[in-house]
Amino acid sequence: MTDALLQTPVVTADNLSRDYEVGGGAFSKPQILSAVSGASFSVMPGRTLAVVGESGCGKSTLARLVTMIETPTGGTLNIAGNDVTPDDWSNLRSTVQIVFQNPYGSLNLRHRVGYIIEEPLIINRPDMPKKERVARVREIMQLVGMRPEHYDRYPHMFSGGQRQRIAIARALVLEPKLLVLDEPVSALDLSIQSQILNLLIDLQERLQLAYLFISHDLSVVRHVADDVMVMYLGRAVETGSKEEVFANPRHPYTKALLSATPKADPRGASTRIRLQGELPSPLAIPPGCPFAERCWKVQDKCRAERPALDGDSHKAACFFPEGIDAEASAPVA
Numbered sequence: 001m002t003d004a005l006l007q008t009p010v011v012t013a014d015n016l017s018r019d020y021e022v023g024g025g026a027f028s029k030p031q032i033l034s035a036v037s038g039a040s041f042s043v044m045p046g047r048t049l050a051v052v053g054e055s056g057c058g059k060s061t062l063a064r065l066v067t068m069i070e071t072p073t074g075g076t077l078n079i080a081g082n083d084v085t086p087d088d089w090s091n092l093r094s095t096v097q098i099v100f101q102n103p104y105g106s107l108n109l110r111h112r113v114g115y116i117i118e119e120p121l122i123i124n125r126p127d128m129p130k131k132e133r134v135a136r137v138r139e140i141m142q143l144v145g146m147r148p149e150h151y152d153r154y155p156h157m158f159s160g161g162q163r164q165r166i167a168i169a170r171a172l173v174l175e176p177k178l179l180v181l182d183e184p185v186s187a188l189d190l191s192i193q194s195q196i197l198n199l200l201i202d203l204q205e206r207l208q209l210a211y212l213f214i215s216h217d218l219s220v221v222r223h224v225a226d227d228v229m230v231m232y233l234g235r236a237v238e239t240g241s242k243e244e245v246f247a248n249p250r251h252p253y254t255k256a257l258l259s260a261t262p263k264a265d266p267r268g269a270s271t272r273i274r275l276q277g278e279l280p281s282p283l284a285i286p287p288g289c290p291f292a293e294r295c296w297k298v299q300d301k302c303r304a305e306r307p308a309l310d311g312d313s314h315k316a317a318c319f320f321p322e323g324i325d326a327e328a329s330a331p332v333a
């Protein structure tokens with residue numbers, strides 16, 4: 001990669017949003033569900049942005065937007081210096097590839113491993129001679145730690161970790177610049193998780209890949225991330241470097257999430273904050289801070305106004321990130 005490319009973000013999202021129309025019928029209007037609202041971030045080559053949050057916060061929708069599987073309903077997306085528009089994305093498709101949580105579901109079980117990895121080349125590089133394609137597949141298999149004899153085997157003959165290696169090889173064969181990793185180790189045994197995470201870290205260093213790493217598991221995020229974006233109900237509520245967010249979480253929701261994660265140093269004090277109440281329906285997001293009803297620091301202002309994501313490098317969407325020290329009254333488990 002040239003120096004200029006190394007200094008250009010591989011992906012930049014500005015106010016990216018995705019609404020869905022849900023329900024509605026002959027006698028009622030559909031409702032609008034904001035699955036992702038106003039997400040802004042960028043990822044440089046060789047860096048990992050982790051997107052974290054509980055189920056339903058919009059992580060997978062964000063993954064589908066960045067991989068151009070779905071079009072945004074608002075905001076802009078720029079991939080490797082090119083603005084993505086509905087009419088002009090197909091030439092950028094190979095720049096961004098995705099690895100899903102469940103390699104069993106994402107691989108075609110009727111095909112042999114060699115063909116599974118080769119298929120994107122057959123579709124996207126029809127002029128590439130077969131011999132060159134096979135050589136490329138074999139090279140990628142070696143890169144992800146697979147043996148040459150695996151070429152002719154079927155996915156069902158492999159363990160979950162090996163199948164995830166096949167999925168990673170398939171994602172890499174078109175030489176993308178960005179990998180969207182959607183919970184890539186969540187379906188694997190703990191002992192295998194670290195092998196796959198270390199493989200991803202190694203591949204990133206060698207190929208200067210940018211990663212958008214989607215995970216609900218903060219121990220995994222602590223292992224792989226450079227930067228972190230915490231999402232709640234489709235909105236980013238905190239962004240910053242991994243060090244900043246883990247050492248000094250500013251948003252109460254991030255504090256609660258982190259308090260539920262095993263500490264790097266188990267001797268450190270650990271008090272688990274127990275969130276009150278339920279996640280509001282995404283169809284009825286409160287007008288002020290979307291976290292207000294579950295927040296132990298809540299003030300009148302929080303229910304009336306929506307806080308912006310504020311700060312320098314470490315931002316939080318909270319009116320009182322450190323102003324009101326109510327940590328002592330946080331509900332603990």
Ligand SMILES: Nc1ncnc2c1ncn2[C@@H]1O[C@H](COP(=O)(O)OP(=O)(O)OP(=O)(O)O)[C@@H](O)[C@H]1O
Pocket residue numbers: 020021022033034035053054055056057058059060061062282
């Ligand atoms: N195609 C769709 N039509 C309507 N609503 C959708 C659609 N896709 C997602 N949603 C809604 O958007 C919100 C965000 O969903 P999304 O799957 O992105 O969350 P998530 O954080 O990835 O959750 P999970 O970890 O459970 O997959 C949810 O309320 C979901 O029901």
